[in-house]
Amino acid sequence: MVPKRSMIFADVALLGVALFWGVGYAAMKTALESFTPLWMIAFRFVPSFFLLCLVFRGRMSRLDSRAVRSGLLAGAVLAFSFLAMTTGLVLTSAGKQAFITTSYVVLVPILLWIATNRFPGTGAFFSALLCFSGMSMLTLQGDFSIGLGDGLSLLSALFLALHMILVEKFVKDHDPISLAILQIGVVGFMALPLALFFERMPVGISSTGWWALAYNIFFGTVFALVTQNLAQKHTTSTHTALILSLEGVFGAFAGALLLEEVFTGKMIIGCALIFVSIVVSELMPLKQAPAAVESSSSALS
Numbered sequence: 001m002v003p004k005r006s007m008i009f010a011d012v013a014l015l016g017v018a019l020f021w022g023v024g025y026a027a028m029k030t031a032l033e034s035f036t037p038l039w040m041i042a043f044r045f046v047p048s049f050f051l052l053c054l055v056f057r058g059r060m061s062r063l064d065s066r067a068v069r070s071g072l073l074a075g076a077v078l079a080f081s082f083l084a085m086t087t088g089l090v091l092t093s094a095g096k097q098a099f100i101t102t103s104y105v106v107l108v109p110i111l112l113w114i115a116t117n118r119f120p121g122t123g124a125f126f127s128a129l130l131c132f133s134g135m136s137m138l139t140l141q142g143d144f145s146i147g148l149g150d151g152l153s154l155l156s157a158l159f160l161a162l163h164m165i166l167v168e169k170f171v172k173d174h175d176p177i178s179l180a181i182l183q184i185g186v187v188g189f190m191a192l193p194l195a196l197f198f199e200r201m202p203v204g205i206s207s208t209g210w211w212a213l214a215y216n217i218f219f220g221t222v223f224a225l226v227t228q229n230l231a232q233k234h235t236t237s238t239h240t241a242l243i244l245s246l247e248g249v250f251g252a253f254a255g256a257l258l259l260e261e262v263f264t265g266k267m268i269i270g271c272a273l274i275f276v277s278i279v280v281s282e283l284m285p286l287k288q289a290p291a292a293v294e295s296s297s298s299a300l301s
Contacts, residue, residue, distance in 0.1 A: 006234040007234055007235050007239075009231075009234070010230075010231040010232075010233075010234040010235045011231075011235070011239075011243055013227050013230065013231045014227070014228065014231045014235075014240060014243040014244055015243055015246065016223075016227065017223075017224045017227050017228050017231075017244060017247075018243060018244045018245070018246040018247040018250060019246075019247075019250050020219040020220055020223060020224050021220060021224055021244070021247040021250075021251075022098055022246070022247035022248070022249065022250020022251040022252075022253075022254055023215075023219075023250060023251070023254045023258075024215065024216055024219070024220035024224075024251075025089070025094035025095070025097055025098045025247075025251040025254065025255065026094045026251070026254040026255050026258045026259050027212040027215040027216050027220065028040070028086065028089055028094070028212070028216060028220075029089055029093075029094040029255075029259060030208060030209065030212040030258075030259070031209050031212035031213050031216065032086070032089060032090055033206070033208075033209060034202060034204075034205040034206050034208075034209025034210075034212075035202045035205070035209065035213070036195070036199040036200070036202060037083075037086040037087045037089075037090060037199075038083075038086075038191050038194050038195035038198060038199050039191075039195045039199055039201065039202050040086055040213070041082055041083065041086055041187065041188070041191035041195075042188055042191040042192040042195045043213055044188070044213060044216050044217055044220075044221055045082075045184050045185070045187045045188030045191065045221060046185075046188035046189065046192060047217055048184050048188070048217050048221040048222050049181060049184045049185040049188050049189075051217075051222060052177075052180075052181045052184065052222060052226070053181060053185075056177055056178070056181060059175055059177055059178045059181075060178055060181060062175070062178075063175075063178050063182075066173070066174070067173075067174040067175070067178060067179065067182075068182065070166075070170040070173075070174055070179060071170075071174075071178070071179045071181075071182025071183055071186070072182065072186055073166065074163060074166045074167055074170060074179065074182075074183050075182055075183035075184070075185065075186025075187055075190075076186055076190070077159055077162050077163045077166060078159070078160075078163050078183050078186070078187055079186055079187040079190040079191065080159045081156045081159035081160045081163060082156070082187055082191075083190075083191065084152045084153070084155040084156040084159065085097070085101065085152070085153065085156035087152055088148070088149040088150070088151070088152030088153040088155075088156060089149070089153075090149065091147060091148050091149025091150075091152070092147060092149030092150050092153060093255055093259075093261045094251060094254065094255040094259055094261060095251055095252040095253075095254070095255030095256060095259075095261050095263065096150070096153075096255075096261075096263075096267070097149070097150075097153040097251070098247060098248045098250070098251020098252055098254075098255065099134075099248040099251070099252060099270070099271045099274050100150055100153040100154055100157065101153055101156055101157045101160065101247070101248070102157070102244075102245040102246075102247060102248035102274060102278065103131050103154065103157045103274065104157045104158070104160045104161035104164065104241050104244075104245070105127075105131075105241040105242055105244075105245040105277070105278050106127050106128045106131045106277060107157060107158055107161035107241075108161045108164055108165060108237050108238050108241040109238055110128065111161055111162060111165055112165060112237070112238070115165070123280060126280060127277040127278070127280040128277070129277075130273050130274075130276055130277035130280060131273070131274055131277035131278075133270075133273050134269075134270045134271065134272070134273030134274035134275075134276075134277060136270070137266050137267065137269055137270030137273065161241065164232070164237040164240050164241055164244075165237045167179070167228070167229055167232050167237070168232050168236060168237035168240070171229055171232050171233045172233070176226075176229035176230045176232070176233050177226055177229065177230065179229055180225045180226045180228070180229040180230075181226075183225065183229075184221060184222075184225055228240070228244075242278065245278045248271070248274065248275070248278075249275065252271060
């Protein structure tokens with residue numbers, strides 16, 4: 001049982017992560033005016049990895065092979081999420097992507113059901129229906145097709161949901177800070193060779209682009225990912241998803257205020273439905289499964 005005080009601190013920390021990630025969509029959109037997607041990820045995560053290795057070199061020196069394998073797996077899933085997210089952001093708006101990505105709040109209990117055979121309850125399916133309706137209004141075009149940017153944003157949400165589940169599992173047995181650093185390194189060093197092969201090195205980067213990159217390094221990566229891993233030692237992946245889903249609200253406001261993005265009436269209704277689905281998920285928590293069923297959680301091993 002997680003102590004209530006620890007869970008409160010974890011919730012406050014995750015709320016800070018949601019704020020920084022929400023504003024981070026606008027910062028990434030700004031940085032992408034100077035950087036191509038793969039170089040953006042490489043410039044963001046590789047320096048973050050070396051900075052954290054320097055600050056926490058003692059923790060990194062104590063890593064064992066099991067922790068390394070866990071960090072590499074979680075990092076690979078996170079890398080796929082950021083590859084889809086950053087590429088998708090070139091093709092859609094920051095506020096729109098922020099709301100689409102928060103669909104992980106519905107995906108987490110569904111993925112847990114698949115992995116552990118623990119039925120999430122009717123509330124999860126009702127919130128999933130609301131979320132799907134909201135995303136349809138937010139993303140479907142006149143011919144009922146989904147734009148590539150919106151589709152990539154939804155794919156990013158799927159990988160983020162899986163990442164939260166893996167982090168919840170791994171931080172129980174390993175140092176959360178070291179795990180976060182490994183994950184950051186995997187993302188950066190997966191993106192770097194791809195950037196060298198597929199994209200040209202960015203030139204003529206504006207001062208605004210550098211500031212936006214700096215924000216994503218220090219607040220969106222160094223602070224946010226380390227804090228998420230630390231907080232998840234004291235709370236569950238479903239609760240983490242609920243708190244972090246507020247990044248959609250922060251992201252929409254940041255897109256409107258900083259980038260002057262305009263939301264149509266239909267898009268606003270879509271955002272509202274997604275937000276209601278998040279509230280429903282909070283008010284109708286997971287149905288607990290019998291102990292015999294929960295033993296199948298080894299499916300994530």
